[in-house]
Amino acid sequence: MRAAGCVFAEDEAALLLAAARTPDELAAMVARRAAGHPLEHVVGWAEFAGLRVAVDPGVFVPRRRTEFLVERATALARRYRRPLVVDLCCGTGALGAALVTALGGAADLYAADIDPAAVRCARRNVAPLGGRVHEGDLFAALPPGLRGRVDVLLANVPYVPTAEVPFLPAEARVHEAPAALDGGPDGLDVLRRVAAGAGGWLAPGGSLLFETSEAQAPEAARIAQAEGELAARVATCEDRYATVVIATRPAPTDRPAYAADRPRRRR
Structure with a gap:
């Protein structure tokens, strides 16, 4: 994640680990994030005003x-x-x-x-x-x-x-x-x-x-x-x-x- 340029690599990795249900899904999510997809699109939600808001690609x-x-x-x-x-x-x-x-x-x-x-x-x-x-x-x-x-x-x-x-x-x-x-x-x-x-x-x-x-x-x-x-x-x-x-x-x-x-x- 850090090599891909993610400023908050550790924090993002923790979110991906929490969101992934299988190792294969985790690998796919990491690949998407490393390719530049917004983190919110990858995990499927964004935090906004205390809510977890669904965000689709x-x-x-x-x-x-x-x-x-x-x-x-x-x-x-x-x-x-x-x-x-x-x-x-x-x-x-x-x-x-x-x-x-x-x-x-x-x-x-x-x-x-x-x-x-x-x-x-x-x-x-x-x-x-x-x-x-x-x-x-x-x-x-x-x-x-x-x-x-x-x-x-x-x-x-x-x-x-x-x-x-x-x-x-x-x-x-x-x-x-x-x-x-x-x-x-x-x-x-x-x-x-x-x-x-x-x-x-x-x-x-x-x-x-x-x-x-x-x-x-x-x-x-x-x-x-x-x-x-x-x-x-x-x-x-x-x-x-x-x-x-x-x-x-x-x-x-x-x-x-x-x-x-x-x-x-x-x-």
Whole structure:
């Protein structure tokens, strides 16, 4: 493992030993890892937000930095008795699964991805939590009845500029779906589409959360405000090198004056 360039060779060897059921299976797993396959694809799972998330070959591996996004989403979701949560571009479904788990199961979860392999994998992770996974392109995959009702919208959109994809580590570039990595010329193409549709799917006061790079954050926040008419702010975690944009659909502040609200006339 060390000769193959694995930085944490001893730790990875211990995980492979624990995962393999036979010597032949261990040998095959070591060969795959030495050839550059992501460790998570080899053992079949990733640790994320305290969960062991199933990860199938070819599916985007959830990054530990994205736990920060889940933490921000959890803080927002706790305002609701039972929030309606959507995990868009869900990959393994790790974000939605982690959020619902943090809420003690008190949430209704829907997830969607355009990649059939990701959809199959996500179903294994979210079905035990009562979640439903749909296959399709962004909002087109979701049941129409969710429009205007989503309290927390997680969108782990790809944000690597196309020209930078060839410089990604081989584990990602070769073994993860290109659609989960390539965000277009400036890395923000998919975000533009999500932001443009988010306002129609969010409930008043509901929030869209997505990860981006520190350099992209100002433009990403501007897009959320301009395309989605959402109030956007940026949150960062230096320890995890994570940057998250939180964009909220304004809640109406004016309401009709009902009889009980009107001042009584003096006689």
